[in-house]
Structure formats: C-alpha cells, structure tokens
Amino acid sequence: MQRVPHDISIGSFYLSPILVIALFGVIAALLTARLLDRYRLSRYFANPPVVIISLSMIYAIIIGRVFLGI
Template identity: 55%
Template sequence: MMRIPHEFSIAGIYLPPLLVASILGLIAAVTTAWLLDRYRLSRFFIHPPLVLCGLSVIYTILIGSIFIGI
C-alpha cells in the first residue's frame, strides 16, 4: 500500500501537497504557454490568458493525481 504524504518539508517549512502540486502545475503551464507563444501557436486561441488558466488547472490535477496521489 502506498503511503500518501500529508505534508512536504522544504527547508524546514511544511507545505501541503496540493500547494506543491499547484506550484508545479503553474510552472508547467507557464512553460507550455511560453512555447505556444514562441512557435506562434497561441494565435489560434481567442483568449490566451484563459488558456493559461485552463492549462494550470489541468497540470495541477495531473501532477496531483499521478505524482502526489491526492
């Protein structure tokens, strides 16, 4: 049986797993949005900031469910 982490300790500061997943999801979404802008693929979206928000939610859910086990 896998042990689900209750909190992460980073430099002596305890962080909840959902906060860590959301930070990693936001970093992944910003990177994806930067790549979409770099290769001019964001012009196909009506509202690119909304795409960034959606990507951050999707990445947060994926990272939280796969790596952290929320």
C-alpha cells in the first residue's frame, strides 16, 4: 500500500503537497537561473524562459521523489 501524502496546514490554510513541491521547484529554478545569469551561461540558451520552466519541473519532480515518494 502506498503512503498517501496529507494536506499541509499553515495556520488555518490547508495546502496540497503538490503545491508546496511546485513552489520549492520554482524557487530552486529561480536560484539556478540567477546563478546562470551571474556566470553569463544563460546566453547559450536559445529561449531562457523555457529553460526556467523546464528546470522548475525537473526540480519539482526530484523534490517530490525525495521528500514525499510520489
């Protein structure tokens, strides 16, 4: 039987675990994009916004697998 993640309670608000994982994925992608900009590596990408979206999805999948086992 799989472990089903429960809602996360912050104060009186209940958040879905997927929403929290997606938020952490976006934050990690923005930090990575900032590092890429700082070291001028983002100029090698044809479409940097698509790279940020892709990184946020990759980070969300990794965070979901590691912390929740989804």
